[in-house]
Amino acid sequence: MSDIPFERDDGAIAGPAVSLESLVRRVIAPNASAYTFTGTCTYIVGQGEVAIIDPGPDDPAHLAVLLDAVRNERVTQIVVTHTHLDHTAGLAALRAATGAEVVGCAPHFSARAPAGDEKVEAAADVAYAPDRVLTDGERLSGDGWTLTALATPGHTANHLAFALEETGALFTGDHVMAWSTTLVAPPDGSMAAYMASLDLLRERDDRIYWPGHGGPVREPRRFVRALHHHRRQREAAVLARIEAGDTRIEDIVDKLYTGLAPALRGGAALSVFAHLESLIAAGAIVADGPAHIGGRFLRR
Structure with missing residues (x-):
């Protein structure tokens, strides 16, 4: 990407x-x-x-x-x-x-x-x-x-x-x-x-x-x-995964960060969470309850 x-x-x-x-x-x-x-x-x-x-x-x-x-x-x-x-x-x-x-x-x-x-x-x-x-x-x-x-x-x-x-x-x-x-x-x-x-x-x-x-x-x-441009593409890709039915961060990381070293997985999850917060603020998605890294995220 x-x-x-x-x-x-x-x-x-x-x-x-x-x-x-x-x-x-x-x-x-x-x-x-x-x-x-x-x-x-x-x-x-x-x-x-x-x-x-x-x-x-x-x-x-x-x-x-x-x-x-x-x-x-x-x-x-x-x-x-x-x-x-x-x-x-x-x-x-x-x-x-x-x-x-x-x-x-x-x-x-x-x-x-x-x-x-x-x-x-x-x-x-x-x-x-x-x-x-x-x-x-x-x-x-x-x-x-x-x-x-x-x-x-x-x-x-x-x-x-x-x-x-x-x-x-x-x-x-x-x-x-x-x-x-x-x-x-x-x-x-x-x-x-x-x-x-x-x-x-x-x-x-x-x-x-x-x-x-x-x-x-x-x-x-x-x-x-x-x-x-890369960050905007990443945010669009995160949104696309939500639209495809991946509601949890761990599932999005699996799809978007193929071949990722295990030591970097936690950082990738936090990065996805940061994009999800941005999408929530933009009104594109919602969290199922208070937004947190272990929560579920849905298309508005």
Whole structure:
């Protein structure tokens, strides 16, 4: 089904800092998995007086590589795109080592209130407490660099991207990645919000995306158009399965995600649920009782 021009062979692997462009270095954490690809990307912005975007996991080896990369430099800010632990668990250790101010997204909150036995994602960092929350359009600057916050909710309700004004690069966190589609998992995430954030990116003219996992998106507008089209196709396919009589999420996953690795099945179910919530909001379907991941869904 996918017509997205994915790039999975960038060579982005855990190891020492790599210079990507004049103001950007990247250190990839050794936390590869089905959901983190080759590991979380931590970015160093600037020279001499720098910001670090997304500290990554709480891993002494990753911290050591980061600190070595900024040896003899001053870390002025630690910038956070969103509150998932693979991006934030290393925050306390990095702050203690550098004394830097923590800025970026708001503390964790869900896109809607949990229903029934729903819980906040296990991956959520509910203890995250920044020194300063940035809102859409706010700027952060250092010696020769400027980052502008861009609200991109969907993957999480508090998700921010950051535009590096001097080079035209956009740090997209987990909102858009070159290697895979993004998990949108209710109640923390929202497919409607995610699609609106994609619409926002389609209006921009960023030169390149540096994502939270994997290599860069080199043709952002083309990639976002394809991603947007894919999501709309997926939603239409979910609706078609409802019309065909598949009323439960597990049955829809079986039909739409053939050959899916078992480790990814839970994520696929949450993604289908996010599409179902969007279809309910649009008036296309109804839930048989309160909408939840184990419930039944019917054509209106």
